[in-house]
Amino acid sequence: MSARLYHEAILAEARRGEGAGRLEAPERVVERDNPLCGDRIRLEVQLRDGRVVALRHTTRGCLLTRAAASLLARLAPGRTPAELAELDRRLEHWLAGAGEVPDEALALFAPVREVSSRHDCVRLPFMAAAALAREEAS
């Protein structure tokens, strides 16, 4: 099961590290920790008309978190924070075994569904993105 978890697509996505780095003058910054292991992600975001136009992340985490952060960087542009929060909600449900994969790009995490202790590794970047919406709401 674990070896299947670390299939080539996940390894490649983690190595790709899309969006890794900092924005020069980020409009919004959120940080999120995984209390289980101390992993941390920092998102820096630029918005225009309420939609993400640029997202960079600094990720200190396992391969799953790094792959998920890379995918978030690809999926976030054009979406609103509320839509990213919805993406996280659907990702949580899908990982838990309910519903459809929220975006085909995330289907590479299918083997993680069987390993509940690692769901939050995948979700950490998306939970950080969802925090953007909560900040807006408050």
Next chain:
Amino acid sequence: MRVDVAVLRRDFPIFEAQPAPFHYLDSAATAQICRPALEALCRFEGKARANVKRGVYRLAEAATRAFEEARRQVARLLGGVDPAEVVFTAGTTLALNLAAHGLSPRLGPGRRVLVSVLEHHSNLVPWQLACARTGAELVAVPATADGRLDHEALERLLDSRVAVVALTHASNVTGAVSDVARVARAVRAVGAVLVVDGAQRIPHGPVDVRRLGCDLYAFSGHKAYGATGAGVLWGRRELLEPFPPFLGGGEMITRVTLAHSSYREPPHRFEAGTPPIGPVLALGAAARWMMAQDWQALRAHEEALTRRLLAGLAAMRDVRILGPTDVGERIGVVAFTLESHHPHDICQLLDERGVCTRGGHHCAQPLMDHFGIEASVRASLAPYNDEADVDALLEGLETVRRILG
């Protein structure tokens, strides 16, 4: 005498239940329950269940007798202390919170609590809370580069301002065993109280707390071959005596009116409500099992395995061992990092080979900061481990390296 692991494993039902390969190297998190403890738990819950300390019918009286017998067994495990000094709690965390609460009247502005960088969060956060409540100052005792308590630094910090010193007996990350007797002498000289977190040390053999010279000693049943849900705070009677009540409720009072309550003597004052009776009986049975073992042989067995593990890791490229390499100064709890691979990725892949290890900060984030890392992999040994367990881990790490690149 050589330890026959196959014989010893007959005392641990898990080894009959789990399919091979099964290499359990996470005993520092939770050790496997020994058969007598499991039988005591099941016998009570299935055939002898009644509440303790109150009922007058025979079943309840038998439950109370068994409960107090468990207290006597734990008292034996701790060097033959007075059973009235043994307080049953839900575990080490609750025991240390009780200690911090009970010692709070000694704290206040101008007073200090010393804790070491090695501490598990459960022996740090309660003291942070107690200091915040009382205005006392929390002072950190540093660790050495190889993750041992810096005894000299501790002794330099000891003065009349220090009210409490709270230390782990053995680190849950580096495995380093502190010289508690030496610390106790120095702490006593300044009139402070020494609280020891024994959660990691107790599973490696009985501890004579009076000889150590500490004042309070905490540990958990589930790490000492008992069930989850029960633990112990041992304290010198004269120290426990003035402790204010911690949790309020039934069993801990002598008389209650609508306006006021008066409280029982220790240990009952600190055992409010229905205690975790089954887990306590299991703890008593586990303590009895421990007292029946040849710890000299088990210690030699553990040292040999630890040496094998340390040597195997040291021979691997890009492995960093967090802790002393002298097996005489440590228990068989070995944490390490492998290249820049994330501990969770490593543990996940080890699980594929039936190797159960722990990855993360091990609830010791200040110690992770000390080492300049976020997390590590930890393998922890118990008497039921053998060479095959250690070798499976070492071979597994080579596989991890191959997969993760």
